[in-house]
Amino acid sequence: MPYKASNINIIDVEFDKHRSSDGVPYLINRNVLKQDELEFMAGYDRQKDSALTSIKGNLKELKPKNILTDLCPILKWLPEYPLKKNLTNDIISGLTVAVMHIPQGMAYGLLAGVDPIVGLYMAFFPTLIYVLFGTSRHISMGTFAVVSIMTSKIVATYSDPNYGSVISNLTQTMSEDGNPVYPYSPFQVATAVTMVCGFYQIIMSILRLGILSSLLSEALVNGFTTAAAFHVLTSQLKDVLGLKLPRHKGAFKIILSLKDMVMNITNANPNAIYIAVACIAFMITMNEFIKPWASKKCKFPIPAELMAVVGFTIASYTLNLGGPIYKVRIVGNIPTGLPIPTMPPFELLQLVAIDAIAVCIVSYSINMSMAKIFAKKEYYEVRPNQELLALGFSNIFGSFFSCIPLCCSLSRSLIQYQAGGKTQLTSVISASIILTVLLWFGPLFETLPRATLAGIIIVALKGMFMQIKDLKRFTKEGILETAEWIGTFLTVIIIDIDIGLLTGVIISILALYIKGLKSYSSMLGQVPNTDIYVDLKTHKNAIELQHVKIFHYSGSINFATCSGFKKELFDNIGINQRVIRRASLCESQSEARNFNNNLKTLIIDLGSVAHIDMSGYRTFMEIKNDMKLISVNVFLANASDCVYDSLTHAACLGHPAFECFSTVHDAVLYATNKSDL
Template identity: 40%
Template sequence: SLHADSIQRQRYYVDRPIYTQEFLQEQLHLRKNESQCTVKKAKSQLYSFLPILKWLPRYPVKEYLLGDIISGLSTGVMQLPQGLAYALLAAVPPVFGLYSSFYPVFLYTFFGTSRHISIGTFAVISLMIGGVAIRIAPDEQFQIMNTNSTNGTFNQENVDARDALRVQVAVAITLISGLIQLLLGILRFGFVAIYLTEPLVRGFTTAAAVHVFTSQLKYLLGVNPTRYSGPLSVIYSFVSVFTNIKTTNVAALITGLICVLLLLGTKEINDRFKNKLPVPIPMEIIVVIISTGISAGMSLKDTYGVDVVGNIPTGFRPPALPDYSLFSAVFVDAVAIAIVGFSMTISMAKIFALKHGYTVSGNQELIALGLCNSIGSFFQTFAVTCSMSRSLVQESTGGNTQIAGLLSSFMVLLVIVVIGYLFEPLPQAIWVVSFLASVSLGLDYGLLVAVAFAIITVIYRTQRFVLRSNMHSFVSIAHVE
């Protein structure tokens, strides 16, 4: 038939350069030379591992220093209340939030490639750690039953023992997640960042903002709802908060709303008059100083029952080895935390890099995060990542490099060593900061769904086999009549 004859006449040819033995040997010789170690390549590797060696000698003092100082002060003051509050989300004493706001931030200055993100405590990671800590060290395990009541009671020894175990759980998670990130960075797994497309990044960060808002709502209202983690935790948390809405502490609510209004109003002023203001108004500093002073002067805790940070011991704890007996119990959770932590960091880093016209390395960000977490774990820190709210403040207040992050870590150092007791009256009603899978399933499962979908779509668009006529590419398949 005519159709059968047409099929028999079809021919295909492959159009590509002809390779000769001499050509292959020449290419092999060039590749061999490229693999040899030279001083130039060694310096390049050193700059790649320690990016600060490349940008610090070229630091434009006159153009950048003032902005970095203002940004570092603003970010540092945000580090303080967030570190203290997020430690409570991680179910550890507040001072460990300060440790987590110093060591990792200091280390990232040397190893990170992003100029604008703020490394440190983050609500979502703290919630994930707190869920594991409460699962392994529940309150019931440390209760002494009162013979006159069906409810358990605590004494100070029980609380100290519970907190000590929860700190060990958090430290074990941090070490494992840091080692996982470090290993992935060494194995060059940072390429997965190319699958974090702009829609995925924006959807994930928006979902993270929802989780952050949910985690802070109970402090804004001064209620004590049930903690939830995992799938549908946002919905359960909202239900629990509004179930306890009748117990709202009015003083805490007013304090939080005043902070929100001041910060939002100042942000609007800074955005509208940024060309006229010599430096942005650092309202974060002003809010913390004023709220701490008012809390202490008016005795908000004793008079109105407002939750405050409480005792902050001064000085550092000596380095200690994590409890290896907990590793098997927290390994799976540490993997999820390592992935979510890297995803948050590279997501925000890519947003700022695109805005300001520079590039970030996914591999080096993995290594930097891995070092921050693994080294920090020996100093009783819990897992850290990029904070959206602090990163936005660091960038919007004039920060240009990680000198701002270094200054913020020095501010935390000052509090730890000298003036930590001054922040004990600081109210926990801190400001609320600024979809579907991440919000409903939790960030770990939501990220898995989002990345899987992104990989499928990217592979479909870029790797699918295309049959075209008269192609003149390196290898082409054409139809011949």
């Protein structure tokens, strides 16, 4: 079909004060263009590739070499590894992180409800698998406080605290509080959770669901981790006090745990309190004063946590703190060597399947948050779906070796980056150091007081507690962000971690829905002597055109928003449904025109409309019919390709077509010239 432009010319506009670099004035000199004319001139092809064509194209791009390097990124970066530039930094960073892994791993292993040695397994088995498949170069994988405390909840629910006792295994089926007792060890439950998390993450990767991490907004994650820090603190207070208390499951765990501590405070062990207070004082002194001073003198950070572990282990061994005199609870037996690969019980996988969902999502979201931070600083790409695959493989492999779910540590990752780590070779160096500890040096820490590990964990929570200050920032961002933070925080604190996370996700989804429904509308006026149209309320020099009103709308126009769109339009142009009804009763058009205040043309600017459905199109038709009653023409302008496609599709289905112009100015000139004819 031959192209034929509208038979109206735009008047040449010359800007005397605004000239190009070569002194030539800017001119506008072309025909008024309707949208279909513009699409013809630009050669717009509305036909999209079929699904089969897209699949064939993707298959052509796939090569065996690309598949292998995409699946296993180490095959791509390791052959190109610059030894002279990066090796020294990676070795120093690996040694530094290994030193942190020992105390943190033991502490967070204990926090997860399993033996401290599990934390060291975490720094070796799954970490090496992540090196093969992960895309982040700087995060330090292993144990993390929030994931450990979430795992401990599942361990407490499905494991028997007296596992190994003949009486417990054969006769006891109900606990004193009426909850069932399952015949599984804490190790079995923890590894079952790890395996299920791994399967979930691989399935999510296959389904390309890496984008789901975006459901956990910054406000949600901030409120969740801050509240989780209180769970971690509460879980450690019993070791600080030297008390052995029953484990609480389900809702109001913090409240019930604090109640038990208060009721049993007279049974507290003063020696454990002295050790914890001394450890906390030492760590605060090192972190707040010595480390900042030393960081200016040398690149290698002071291993304060390891110094505390070694010092209190020696003191405990020398004074026999775990003996009958002092009665301090110690770490106890730490086996040497590597664990024998063991498959978690199959029936246990079914039991923990629901509970593991929250652990899976939280660990992945924290990983992606940290990975994106470092990737942005160092200008490289982190692939969300590949990260899911790396976590999935790491967790499944780790589940055979007594590991809990894998996650990066915020503090260790920061130290790894600050120590100069360039690639995941840092993790290989760190894992090698941990291997020597597992094979030979583990039993040296058997006399370490648990109160020492509790003190290290409590001090490490400072950063998470300080996140409370971020609430002020979220209140400035908006009421929805504030609601996400407060709702998640209070639910996690008062009820439980998994319920709090679910609450936060629901609030986050509602916030997204509300933001999607939220719109912005305004009436536009012309900047004098230009083809630019701006909001009349906020631009005092803009002028409103005679007989023409231009309505600008920002948002989607669909079944959920179309009624609000219509109401905003009528409110802005000063015409309501009562006027339309009265005009419909008039016997002549001249009489009906008296209701429109000399308005002849209504232009709807669609430049900020992202989507329109059939309900939205029918709303346009209603507006057009209503405006026709008062002799007002309705034009559309500035539609994006996807919106224009929707309008064209609706017209093809038998609905009357709209006159749609390429720009607002085209519509204005067309309306002005038409009214003058």
